[in-house]
Amino acid sequence: MRIAVSGSIANDHLMTFPGRFADQLIGDQLHTVSLSFLVDTLEVRRGGVAANICFGMGQLGASPILVGAAGQDFEEYRAWLDRHGVDTGSVRISDLLHTARFVCTTDADHNQIGSFYTGAMSEARLIELQAVADRVGALDLVHIGADDPEAMLRHTEECRTRGIPFAADYSQQLARMGGDEIRALTEGAALLFHNEYEKSLIETKTGWSPADVLARVGTRVTTLGARGVRIERAGEPDIEVGCPQEHAKADPTGVGDGFRAGFLAGLVWGVPLERAAQIGCMVATLVIETVGTQEYTLRRDSYIERFTKAYGEEAAAEVVAHFG
Template sequence: MISVVGHTAVDHICKVSHLPVPNASASILERTISFGGGAANIAVGIALLGGKVSLVSAVGGDFIGSAYDSRMKELGINQRFFIAPEKHTATAFMFTGPEGDQMTYFEWGASCLFETEKAPSLPFVHMATADPGFNVQVAKQAGFASFDPGQDLHRYTAEHLKTILDSIDLLIANHHEYAGMCTTLGLTMEELVSSVPMAIETRGGEGAFLYEKGRKSFIPAVRVPCVDPTGAGDAFRAGFLTAYAAGFSSEDACRIGAVTASFVVETCGCQTGLPGWQEMTRRYKEKFGPFPTHGPGRV
C-alpha cells in the first residue's frame, strides 16, 4: 500500500492573456473547474495505474457525497480523511500564461486541520504539499518516505526542511522548488541532493534528473502536444511511485513517471487524462523501447 499525504482540492484552472504585474490585470481566456490537490492527484494516478493507495488528507463538508468523493470510492482509494464540516475543501486558482508559466493562489480551507491532527505511522509514504509540522511528524515515523514541498515551500523553515531531509529516502521537486530550498537552507544544489539517498529534479518539458549514489542521470520528457501543463508533476510522481513500489529500478520508474505525465498535458485538468497501466505501457514502448522488468515489490 502506497500512502500519500497532503491536499485534496478543487482546481479552477484558467488560461490568461498574460501574467500581469502587480496592480495590473489580464483577460481570462478559458476556465475549467476540476478535481485536484497535489496528494489527491497522485493518489488517483496511482489507483488508475493499478496501485493500492491510501490518501491521508483533509476535506470540508462540501466534499462528503460529492462527485469527487464518489470518484475516489470508485477507484478504491482508501480515504483516511480529517473532516471539517464548516469549512470548504481546499481550493486552488491557477493561471497559465501563453508561454506555459503559472501563478497559483491557494485557499487552505479544511487543510488547516493538518496543523492540529496527529500524523499516522506509515510504511511507504509520499508527502506532498501539506502543513510542515504534520509532514515532519510523518517523516520521523515512516518506513520509506518521499517528500515534495511543492507550492507550500514558503511555509517551511530551515529547521522543518533539515528534519525532513534527515528522515527521507527520496526528495522530489521541480527546479524552482530546489532553488527555493537551497536558499532557505543555505546550500548549493550539489550539497542538497547529496544530503538524501535519492533525489529527482523535474524540469517540465526539458525532462528530469535523477541523483542517486553520486550519479546524475537524465530522464527525457515524452514529447506530446501540450494543452495545459497543470498536474504533470503530480502525474510524474504517481507513475514513479507506482513503479518504484512495484520493484522497478529508480531510472525505469522515472521513465514510467515521464510517460504518465505526458498523458496529463494533453488535456486540461490534473486528473482528466491520467492513464491506466496498459495505456502507459503502450506509450512507454513507443517512446523508450521494450518495457523493463522489475524485481520484488517494495511494499
C-alpha cells in the same frame, strides 16, 4: 509495498488568459500591481497534490492511501477517488471548513498566477500516521507533499520517531518556508522531490551544498520540465530520463503530480529507479495533454504503446508485467 500520500486535497478553478502576463507588467511599477485579466475559459476540476498523485497511482493499480483533510463537501470527490482505486479511509472530514480551493490563471506562454485557500487543509495536522498504519496494516513509505505546514512537520517527525521511510516534497510550500523548516523536513528522507528552481531555493535557504543534501537523503529526484528528470544518489552515477513526445500541450497544471504518481507506482511494483522515472514521465505527458489534473484516461494498451515508442521494448516488457 504500501504507500500513503499526504498533502492537499482541493478543488481547482482553472482559467486561461489569451495574452502574456509579461506584457501587462511594468518593471518600475511592480510594487503597486493592480491587474484584472479577462479570461477565455473556466474549468472547475478536482485537485490537490495528494489527491492528484493518488488518482494516478490508483489508475496504475498501485492502491495508494490518501492522507489529508477535506470538508463536508468532499463526498462526491471521495466517490470519484474510490472508483479510481484510491483508499480514502484516512481522509479527515472537517465539521466547519470547506475543502481547500486553488484558483489559477494560465497565459499563452503557460505561465501561471494562482491563489490557494487552505480551508479544511488546516486540520491535517490532527491526523496521526500511526492510526493510518493500524488501519491498513503497515506503511512502507509516506509521501509528504505540500499541505498545512504544521501537518508536514508533524508527519515528518512521526515518520522519524516510528521508523517509517518518508519522501519529502514541499513544492508550493517551499516559498514560505525558512531554512530551519526545510532542514527539518529534509533530514533523513528516503526521497526528495523538487524541480530545478526549487532545488536552487532549497540549497540557498538551507546553506547546504548539493553534496550536503545528498548526504542527508537517500535519493534526490529533480524534474526538468520538458527535458525529463534527473535522479541523484551519493556515490552513484546520475540517472537521466527524457519525456515522451506529447500530442499537445493543453495545461501544465498537475504535471509534477502525474510524474510522482507514476514514479511511486514504480516503487510499488519494485522496478528500478530508471524505470520508475520513465513510468512517471509517461503519466506526466498524459496530464499535460489534458485540461485538469485528474481528467486524463490511462488506457493500458495506449499507455504501453507510447511507453514502448519512448523507451524501447525491453523497458516496456518490464512495465507490462506489472500493469493492471
